[in-house]
Amino acid sequence: MHLLLTNDDGIYAPGIAALKQNIQDLGHVTVVAPDVEQSGVGHSITFSHPLRVREVQANNQRIGYGVNGSPADCVKLAIYEVMEQRPDVVISGINMGSNVGIHILYSGTVAAAVEAAIMGYPSIAVSFEISGRYDDIHSAAKIARSVIERILTHKLPKGSLLNINIPSIPPDQIKGIKVTRQYAQDFQENFEKRTDPSGRSYYWLLGTDKTRHREEDTDIHAINEGYISITPLRYDLTDYTMQKKIVDWNWKGIVS
Amino acid sequence: MHLLLTNDDGIYAPGIAALKQNIQDLGHVTVVAPDVEQSGVGHSITFSHPLRVREVQANNQRIGYGVNGSPADCVKLAIYEVMEQRPDVVISGINMGSNVGIHILYSGTVAAAVEAAIMGYPSIAVSFEISGRYDDIHSAAKIARSVIERILTHKLPKGSLLNINIPSIPPDQIKGIKVTRQYAQDFQENFEKRTDPSGRSYYWLLGTDKTRHREEDTDIHAINEGYISITPLRYDLTDYTMQKKIVDWNWKGIVS
Numbered sequence: 001m002h003l004l005l006t007n008d009d010g011i012y013a014p015g016i017a018a019l020k021q022n023i024q025d026l027g028h029v030t031v032v033a034p035d036v037e038q039s040g041v042g043h044s045i046t047f048s049h050p051l052r053v054r055e056v057q058a059n060n061q062r063i064g065y066g067v068n069g070s071p072a073d074c075v076k077l078a079i080y081e082v083m084e085q086r087p088d089v090v091i092s093g094i095n096m097g098s099n100v101g102i103h104i105l106y107s108g109t110v111a112a113a114v115e116a117a118i119m120g121y122p123s124i125a126v127s128f129e130i131s132g133r134y135d136d137i138h139s140a141a142k143i144a145r146s147v148i149e150r151i152l153t154h155k156l157p158k159g160s161l162l163n164i165n166i167p168s169i170p171p172d173q174i175k176g177i178k179v180t181r182q183y184a185q186d187f188q189e190n191f192e193k194r195t196d197p198s199g200r201s202y203y204w205l206l207g208t209d210k211t212r213h214r215e216e217d218t219d220i221h222a223i224n225e226g227y228i229s230i231t232p233l234r235y236d237l238t239d240y241t242m243q244k245k246i247v248d249w250n251w252k253g254i255v256s
Numbered sequence: 257m258h259l260l261l262t263n264d265d266g267i268y269a270p271g272i273a274a275l276k277q278n279i280q281d282l283g284h285v286t287v288v289a290p291d292v293e294q295s296g297v298g299h300s301i302t303f304s305h306p307l308r309v310r311e312v313q314a315n316n317q318r319i320g321y322g323v324n325g326s327p328a329d330c331v332k333l334a335i336y337e338v339m340e341q342r343p344d345v346v347i348s349g350i351n352m353g354s355n356v357g358i359h360i361l362y363s364g365t366v367a368a369a370v371e372a373a374i375m376g377y378p379s380i381a382v383s384f385e386i387s388g389r390y391d392d393i394h395s396a397a398k399i400a401r402s403v404i405e406r407i408l409t410h411k412l413p414k415g416s417l418l419n420i421n422i423p424s425i426p427p428d429q430i431k432g433i434k435v436t437r438q439y440a441q442d443f444q445e446n447f448e449k450r451t452d453p454s455g456r457s458y459y460w461l462l463g464t465d466k467t468r469h470r471e472e473d474t475d476i477h478a479i480n481e482g483y484i485s486i487t488p489l490r491y492d493l494t495d496y497t498m499q500k501k502i503v504d505w506n507w508k509g510i511v512s
Contacts, residue, residue, distance in 0.1 A: 043298035184492035202306040232498035236440035242488035
């Protein structure tokens with residue numbers, strides 16, 4: 001089996017190294033990841049400057065390929081240019097920080113998996129909540145491997161994407177797995193206004209206290225309750241309910 | 257009525273100026289847009305550096321506020337910090353280039369509208385196909401205004417988002433309006449490999465010939481056929497069909 005591994009924290013991040021170590025016996029793992037951290041880049045792609053691919057070593061060992069682009073760029077380049085064989089599955093992670101709720105839309109980790117799904121490959125995004133309670137990436141990687149292995153026994157359909165979030169608690173306290181939906185309410189993140197030494201204003205985006213969001217069956221609820229969350233995602237954004245409604249609006253006479 | 261206008265081509269772009277000119281009698285228009293072009297940034301947000309807002313003038317007239325961030329940042333900042341009153345509708349555009357199919361996922365123009373929808377505001381993204389056939393942004397802006405005006409008579413629900421694409425043909429050749437779905441197949445964009453003067457490889461992402469994609473009822477089909485396309489979008493990415501399927505997979509025994 002051929003696995004493509006990428007992330008958005010960059011090729012030197014501990015999350016991707018821990019995951020690689022734990023999945024390398026599942027098949028041939030190729031790592032293609034951004035040169036530097038790309039958190040919060042969303043599904044950006046690069047067309048205004050050229051991309052470069054370089055072999056990356058750490059501790060005198062080849063660990064993979066670094067790209068001066070986004071996670072989505074890495075997936076495209078890996079599949080079209082780097083890998084000799086097409087991957088059987090594309091895995092993105094482990095991201096340090098959960099990707100739940102509307103943060104899914106901002107996430108480079110999820111965007112890489114979405115890009116793979118668009119290209120027709122089964123894909124899995126893995127994120128590890130970091131809340132200060134517990135931050136052992138190695139135990140998270142072990143859990144990720146078990147979940148991935150189980151998913152692969154089920155022949156994940158072409159173009160499907162599972163978004164996995166692991167809660168920030170010791171493994172023996174994790175209660176199990178929940179198949180969830182995306183929490184789709186606003187986190188109401190706003191800004192802290194400060195004044196710089198020259199007297200000019202600037203703004204920092206403030207994070208949200210995610211533990212406040214307790215809608216049942218959602219990804220965020222699952223990790224708050226101590227479960228691993230698995231949410232299947234799609235990349236067709238059409239709102240079909242709204243489509244049926246507005247098709248009957250009066251659209252006549254706008255153009256001759 | 258209060259309208260917030262943003263884009264991803266930057267505050268000095270002709271598309272936003274033409275749209276502002278054409279909608280300014282609909283209500284009080286506040287422009288908050290990126291300082292520089294942000295095309296292809298997707299739904300990126302900025303939390304690693306602070307954001308600044310500056311008043312922008314052109315031809316000795318105040319045209320709005322520039323932000324050193326992404327389109328989604330602009331929407332958040334505009335609503336939380338810049339505008340004195342909450343907007344009745346958020347409009348993003350006019351983007352130079354269509355935002356159809358999976359390109360919706362890469363689009364900063366659409367991301368701004370998605371951000372507004374998440375925050376609970378009705379929003380409209382407007383893009384103008386540029387294919388070399390016809391590129392008069394002023395006639396596109398006139399059409400955009402007519403479509404927006406019509407949409408506003410229907411009281412767009414809270415948090416709904418309409419993605420409008422205008423075809424690249426003279427207004428009198430536009431056949432009408434189609435309410436469409438997102439074309440959700442891969443465009444199969446790949447790379448051109450080149451060698452730099454030092455003998456090292458680099459890659460340019462190649463665009464796609466969108467006229468090849470002719471699936472009925474889709475956004476891309478509509479503009480290819482000479483119609484204005486309107487696609488309602490949602491930001492809940494959950495694949496509910498897949499969710500029902502995988503909930504029955506055997507998830508036991510992965511964690512103790």
